[in-house]
Amino acid sequence: MKYLLSLLLLCPFKWGFSQSTGKTKLYLIGTVHQSSAILNPQMLFAILDSIRPDILLQENDSEQIATYFDDISPNSNEQNASLMYLKKYPGTLNLPFEFEGRNQYRKNNGMTPTDQLTIQLMDSLYQRKALSKANMEIYRRYITANKILFEFAKSDIKTMNGLAFEKENRQRQYIQHHELPAIVHSEGIFAQRLVTKPDGGRISYRDGYQLWCNFWDLRNNTMAINIIRKANEHKGKTIVVLTGVQHKYYLRELLARYQDGNYELIEYFK
Known part of the structure; x- marks a missing residue:
C-alpha cells in the first residue's frame, strides 16, 4: 500500500517532467x-x-x-x-x-566612434584614389556589396530572410569585419588618427576599428x-x-x- 501511494504521488511529477x-x-x-x-x-x-x-x-x-x-x-x-x-x-x-552592456562596452573600449570615423576616412581616401592598389580593390568590393544589400532593402521581409539575401549579407559582413582591417593595418594614416576614450585614454582608428571587428564575432x-x-x-x-x-x-x-x-x-x- 505504501509502495502504491508512492507510485501514485510520483506519476504526476513524472508526467509533468516529461511534458516539459x-x-x-x-x-x-x-x-x-x-x-x-x-x-x-x-x-x-x-x-x-x-x-x-x-x-x-x-x-x-x-x-x-x-x-x-x-x-x-x-x-x-x-x-x-x-x-x-x-x-x-x-x-x-x-x-x-x-x-x-553592448553600447557602453563599445564606447569604453574605443570601438565607437572609431568604427564610423574609420569608414569615413577609408571612403575619403578611396574617392581620392589615395589607397594602395590592393586596398582600392578591397574597398571597391565593399562598396559593391553595400549596393547589393541596398537593392534588397527595396524588397520585402520574406526576401530579406531568404537565402539570396543571406549569401550577399554574409559576403558583405565578411568584407567589413575581416578584409577592411587589412586596409587600416597597411595604411599608416589609420595609426596616426586618434580618439579619446571615456577613461581619458587615447586609441588609434586602427586599433579601435580592429576591436570593433573582433566584437562582431564576440557579440x-x-x-x-x-x-x-x-x-x-x-x-x-x-x-x-x-x-x-x-x-x-x-x-x-x-x-x-x-x-x-x-x-x-x-x-x-x-
Whole structure:
C-alpha cells in the first residue's frame, strides 16, 4: 500500500517532467529595426500572432528589458509589435539575449566612434584614389556589396530572410569585419588618427576599428549562447528570436553548430 501511494504521488511529477523536456521550438526572425515598407509593427505582430510563441527573445540586454514598457520608440518594429503581442497574450515572457552592456562596452573600449570615423576616412581616401592598389580593390568590393544589400532593402521581409539575401549579407559582413582591417593595418594614416576614450585614454582608428571587428564575432557568439541558455531554461516552449536581419545568418549557423539536441530551429519564411 505504501509502495502504491508512492507510485501514485510520483506519476504526476513524472508526467509533468516529461511534458516539459520536449525540444524547444526556435523561430529566428530577421527584422529591420525601424518601421518601413519592408516591415512595420502591424506586419511583425501578424507574424508573431501566427506563431503564438510562449517567449519573445529581444535584441536587448537586461537593463533595456527592465525599461521595455517605459521608453517606447514610436518607429521600433520589435518593440511596438511585441507590446501588441504582450497585450493580447499577457502570459508571454519577454526576455533579453543581447551582449550585456553592448553600447557602453563599445564606447569604453574605443570601438565607437572609431568604427564610423574609420569608414569615413577609408571612403575619403578611396574617392581620392589615395589607397594602395590592393586596398582600392578591397574597398571597391565593399562598396559593391553595400549596393547589393541596398537593392534588397527595396524588397520585402520574406526576401530579406531568404537565402539570396543571406549569401550577399554574409559576403558583405565578411568584407567589413575581416578584409577592411587589412586596409587600416597597411595604411599608416589609420595609426596616426586618434580618439579619446571615456577613461581619458587615447586609441588609434586602427586599433579601435580592429576591436570593433573582433566584437562582431564576440557579440554574435554571446547572443547564440544566450539563446541556447533560454531554450534550455524553457524546454518544450515555443520561442521567437527577434534579431536584426544582418545577424540572422550568423546566429543560425552558430545555433546549428552548437546544437545540443534540446531545441529545433524552425524557418518561418518558406
